[in-house]
Amino acid sequence: MNEKVLMRGSDIIGEASVRAGCRFYAGYPITPQNELPEYLSARMVEVGGTFIQGESEIASINMLIGASAVGSRVMTSSSSPGIALKQEGISYMAGLELPGVIVNMMRGGPGLGNISPSAADYFQSTRGGGNGDYRTPVLAPAGCQELIEMTFLAFDLADNYRNPVMILGDGLMGQVMEPVVFPDFLDLNKLPQKDWALTGCVDREARAIFSMYLGEKGELCQHNLELQEKYDRITAQEQRWETIMTDDADLIVVAYGTAARIAESAIEEVRGQGLAAGLFRPITLWPFPTAPLRELAQKGRKIAVFELCLGQMVEDVILSVGERVEISFHGVPGGVIPTPAEVAEFLNSVAKGDGKVGRRIEV
Amino acid sequence: MITRTTFAGFGGQGVLVMGYVMSHGALLKGLNVTYFPSYGAEMRGGTANCTVTLSDAKIASPVASQPDTLVAMNGPSLEKFENRVVENGLVVLNASLIEEDLSRKDVTLLTVPTAELAREVGSDRAANMIMIGALSAKTGLLSQEETIKGMRAALKGKDKFFELNEKAIQRGFTFVNNGK
Numbered sequence: 001m002n003e004k005v006l007m008r009g010s011d012i013i014g015e016a017s018v019r020a021g022c023r024f025y026a027g028y029p030i031t032p033q034n035e036l037p038e039y040l041s042a043r044m045v046e047v048g049g050t051f052i053q054g055e056s057e058i059a060s061i062n063m064l065i066g067a068s069a070v071g072s073r074v075m076t077s078s079s080s081p082g083i084a085l086k087q088e089g090i091s092y093m094a095g096l097e098l099p100g101v102i103v104n105m106m107r108g109g110p111g112l113g114n115i116s117p118s119a120a121d122y123f124q125s126t127r128g129g130g131n132g133d134y135r136t137p138v139l140a141p142a143g144c145q146e147l148i149e150m151t152f153l154a155f156d157l158a159d160n161y162r163n164p165v166m167i168l169g170d171g172l173m174g175q176v177m178e179p180v181v182f183p184d185f186l187d188l189n190k191l192p193q194k195d196w197a198l199t200g201c202v203d204r205e206a207r208a209i210f211s212m213y214l215g216e217k218g219e220l221c222q223h224n225l226e227l228q229e230k231y232d233r234i235t236a237q238e239q240r241w242e243t244i245m246t247d248d249a250d251l252i253v254v255a256y257g258t259a260a261r262i263a264e265s266a267i268e269e270v271r272g273q274g275l276a277a278g279l280f281r282p283i284t285l286w287p288f289p290t291a292p293l294r295e296l297a298q299k300g301r302k303i304a305v306f307e308l309c310l311g312q313m314v315e316d317v318i319l320s321v322g323e324r325v326e327i328s329f330h331g332v333p334g335g336v337i338p339t340p341a342e343v344a345e346f347l348n349s350v351a352k353g354d355g356k357v358g359r360r361i362e363v
Numbered sequence: 364m365i366t367r368t369t370f371a372g373f374g375g376q377g378v379l380v381m382g383y384v385m386s387h388g389a390l391l392k393g394l395n396v397t398y399f400p401s402y403g404a405e406m407r408g409g410t411a412n413c414t415v416t417l418s419d420a421k422i423a424s425p426v427a428s429q430p431d432t433l434v435a436m437n438g439p440s441l442e443k444f445e446n447r448v449v450e451n452g453l454v455v456l457n458a459s460l461i462e463e464d465l466s467r468k469d470v471t472l473l474t475v476p477t478a479e480l481a482r483e484v485g486s487d488r489a490a491n492m493i494m495i496g497a498l499s500a501k502t503g504l505l506s507q508e509e510t511i512k513g514m515r516a517a518l519k520g521k522d523k524f525f526e527l528n529e530k531a532i533q534r535g536f537t538f539v540n541n542g543k
Contacts, residue, residue, distance in 0.1 A: 006390050006398070006516075176425045177383075177398035179390050258425075265424035341428035 004181050010174040012144050013103060013167070014039035016151035017075050021186045022101070023049035024067040024074040026060035030082045031115040032171035033105035037077065057082045061089030061102075068098040069209050071197030073155050077103035079171070080121050081112055084129060090164050091130025094227070095211030097196075099158035099165075101151070102136075106170040108334020117171035118334025119257055120309035125168050126286040126316070133224050135231040137238060138166045138285040140256040144178035150283075152183070159192060161234055168285060170308065172258050172337065240283035241292055245271070249278030251351055252296050254317050255306045256282050263306050266343035275351050277304075285313065290320040297321040304350045304358070306343055307331045314361065323363050330358030364419050366504065367427040371412035371444050372436025372457070377491030380517065381434065382413035384495050388505045388513020389417045397425040410439065417504060434498055436477075436491070438463050455498055459490070473501050473539070480534050489531035496535020507536045 007015070014036050017025070025044055027037045037053065044051035050067070054060035057078055064074045078086060083104045093100055104125065108118040125138045137157050141150040150167055158165040198207055213220035244264060246252060255263040260281040267277045280296055282289050297303060303325050305314045310331045317327060330346040332338040342357075349357040368385065372378040379400055386398040400413040414430060416422050429449040435441040436457045445467055448454060453471045459478035475497045477490035484493075492514065499505040505513065514528050 004390065006386055006396065172399070172425070175400055177386060177396075177400075178422075178425075179396055262424045262426055265428075268423065337426055339426055339428040340424050 002182050002184070004179045006177055006179050007144070008035060008175060008177045009144055009147055009169065010035035010105065011039045012147045012180055013077070013151055013169075014043055015182060016148040017101070017155075018043055018047045018049065019182055019185045020152045020155040021073040021188050021191055022075045022155065023047070023188075024064070024072045025049070025076065026052040026054045026063040026067075026074075027076050027078060028054050028057045028060050028082060030079045032107055032117070032174050033077050033079045033103070035174065036103065036105070057085035058089065061086040061093075064100045065089060065093060065096065065098055068093070068100045069096070069198050071194045071199060073099075073101075073159070073191075075101040075103065077105070079105050079107045079115075080109050080118070080124075083121065083124065087124075087129035088131075090136065091128065091132050091134060092211055093164040094128075094130070094134035094136065095132060096209050097162040097227075098209065099155075099162055101154045101158055101165055101167060103167045103169065105174040106168065114335050115171060116335045117173075117258060117337060118308055119170055119259060120312065120334055121168065122285060122307070122309065122312035125166050126288070134227065135234070135286060136164050136166050137161075137234060137287070138168050140168045140283060140285050141173070142257055142260045142281065144176065144180050147173070148180060148182060152186075157234075157238065159194070161230055162196070163230070163234075168257065170258050235287040238284060239287050239289040239292070241289040242279075242281045242283060243292075243296070244279040244281070246278030246280060246296055249276050249301070251275065251277040251302050251304055251347060252280050253277055253304045253306060253347065254280045254282070254293065254313070256285060256313065257308075259306050259308045262338060262340050263343050265340035266347055269340060269344040270347045270351075273348070275348060277347055277351075282313070285316075288316045288320065290316070293317065293320045294324070297325045299325070301325055302350055303327045304347055305329045306346065308338075309333060318361065318363055327361040327363070328358050329361055365416065365422070366418070366432070366502075367414060367416045367430045368432040368434065368498070369412060369414045369427070369430040369444055369447070370434045370436075371410070371440035373439075374409045374411045376411070376436045377488075378411045378436055379413050381491050381495045381498075382415045383517035384492075384510065384513045385415050385417075385498075385505065386513070387516035388499075388509045389415075391512050391516060392505065392509055394419060395422050397422045399425040410443075412440065412444070432498070432502065434494060435461065436494070437461060441465075453502065455494070455501065457490070457494065473497065475535070475538060480538060481531055484530040484534050485527050489527050492528045492531035493535040493538070496532035497539050498535075499532075500536040500539035507533060510536075
């Protein structure tokens with residue numbers, strides 16, 4: 001086994017990406033994720049890859065399109081407003097069916113907001129800020145070791161489904177340091193062959209990759225139906241989640257990423273006071289693990305949703321469990337980092353039904 | 364066992380480095396560690412703080428509701444964080460810079476004249492290493508050897524500082540163990 005090392009979240013994604021076979025990175029600086037391109041600016045050179053500081057976020061995502069089309073494993077990263085700028089390119093990648101990994105270390109918004117951690121880009125990530133009928137798998141790691149697992153998974157999903165994949169972290173996750181163990185480098189020669197990549201057509205049929213369908217025989221309609229079939233397969237096969245202490249729980253807390261870690265400490269706290277709470281943590285935000293959450297939402301249980309924003313994932317929770325159980329929500333907007341004690345107060349308030357912290361959701 | 368330590372001071376005092384040293388020392392000892400630095404539009408002379416959580420079990424939240432220990436390197440940090448410390452917790456003060464009295468009466472107080480002790484071992488700049496030595500000695504979380512190993516791992520490649528830092532860590536331990 002490789003050695004345990006203490007590293008910062010942003011650097012961890014950088015190291016994991018090159019071990020997962022990424023050989024092309026383009027990005028434009030923005031706090032709080034600058035450590036990631038800084039790390040890769042040196043590391044890419046060492047592994048024989050390409051690092052480009054693009055002239056803008058838009059240029060960077062479009063460079064990914066070119067590098068992905070020739071078959072490379074490619075990545076870009078930014079933080080919230082920078083990801084907003086990349087949406088056109090992400091829509092194009094979805095339409096072109098080009099794999100690539102997009103990292104968003106979320107900061108407070110809207111607009112420039114500030115550089116504090118936040119998780120207000122759930123809608124942007126899971127619903128897609130770009131145009132058209134497309135979907136992007138969204139992975140939401142919660143700890144440093146999981147950043148590694150999710151980075152490897154993101155590249156595999158992207159290649160397997162020929163689709164852009166997003167890793168959704170936040171400013172706090174990028175700065176936190178934890179001990180991690182890296183897996184070995186993937187052997188680039190053993191990655192699945194890309195029989196669609198534009199690698200030069202000597203001795204073979206020419207290939208083309210495009211997202212514009214002008215034909216009058218329903219070609220665009222057919223393209224969209226095929227994309228939808230792919231999204232249905234992803235929905236069926238790629239849902240991921242974690243449950244902690246849910247077996248005997250009367251109260252199920254739903255949270256992802258950093259919010260889930262704060263909530264887990266809060267759960268430990270309220271359990272010490274006699275409240276049987278447990279955690280349901282979506283790891284894929286799209287596809288959202290709807291069925292497993294619905295299964296947990298049995299009669300008599302209450303659901304408490306906690307987010308580092310004013311209520312976005314809660315809509316997927318409502319779509320998943322509907323009117324089966326009572327749902328309450330507590331959110332903290334960007335710029336403030338809530339403590340486990342604050343979340344514990346919310347959980348106790350939900351259990352008592354006194355409405356002091358958070359609000360009851362009317363479905 | 365889970366213990367959370369907040370280090371706070373102004374930028375340039377080596378506050379974040381103290382957190383690195385403790386984190387690396389604990390990692391080498393086989394403990395779970397989460398190091399969480401403050402970040403913001405900060406600059407030299409501005410404020411800096413970090414929180415280090417050590418545990419022999421899984422660490423859920425990197426954010427602490429209440430630190431068990433506060434290491435305050437200057438007055439404003441003491442003022443800002445004093446009330447967050449857990450009841451009957453530990454406050455370690457940099458006596459070379461902090462003249463204020465503690466308003467909390469429940470906590471254990473350790474005052475360390477970091478600059479004076481650092482000068483004794485060769486340089487004012489080792490004040491943070493005096494402090495991390497004193498902290499380790501007081502809490503027993505890391506032995507002198509583990510603290511030194513943590514420093515060497517945290518400052519890997521900066522070997523020219525090792526000798527001075529080791530002396531400073533040892534001086535911090537002696538200060539706590541001998542009371543002077």
